Amino acid sequence: MSTWYQKIWQEVARPVFRRPPRVQFAAICTRDTPNGPEVLLITSRDTGRWVIPKGWPINGKDGAETAQQEAWEEAGVQPDHLDRTSIGHFSYDKVMDDGSSIPVHANVYRIRVKGLAENYPEAGQRDRRWFPPQQAAELVREPELSALLQQL
Template sequence: MQQLLQKFWSQTFLPMLSRPRRLQVAALCFRRTDTGCEVLLVTSRDTGRWVIPKGWPMEGKSSAESAAQEAWEEAGVRQGQFDEAPVGRFEYDKRLDNGTAEPLETLVYAIEVEDLRDDFPEAHERKRNWVPPQEAAQMVREPQLQDLLNSFRPS
């Protein structure tokens, strides 16, 4: 009986309670240097931890264009080259102001930075740092994003 109840709980009832993950988009901003590739990390506004620019899809923009807009607002990337296809994805739970967690799926778009500005919408709220992808992987918390950074090799 206990096994039957566990099976019912895990296969029927629990999935009905689980909310689907909301979609976010993110920009994996990078530049090529003489020693290889560097990616741009920014601090989050709330905790100050290292993240990549990300946010919600925007009406009238593709997911890649929305990611590029987030790169401008959060990191000062004014212009860059990007594809419409994501280079990866990661999942995480966003802590809301009321203490609950919202499950999110984030599509990641690589953007090769062509123009970086010091004056951008969130400049007074964030710090930025260029680091090699493997170092960036050690600085972020999300395991799937760590994996994506460790394997990132722009073509």
């Protein structure tokens, strides 16, 4: 009987209670240096952990354009080149203001960076720093994002 209850939970009850993932768009921002490529990480506003710029869909913009907009707002990224094709995705649970969490599927786009602005919408709310891809992969929490960073 125990197996029957487990099957009912997994196939019927659990999907009823679990919300489908929401979609976000994210940017892996890179630059070339004499020592090899570097990745820009920023801190989250709430926990201070290292993340990449990401956000909810923006009306009138596709995924790549949304990722570019988020990179500007959150990190002051001035793009040199935006890859219009997603390089991958990662999943995570976003904690909302009320303490609940929702599953999120983030599509990732690569942006080659020309420069970083000093004045941008979230200046002073986050730290930003360049890292070699391997080190960036070790600093982020999401395993799928870490794997994308290791491939750079």
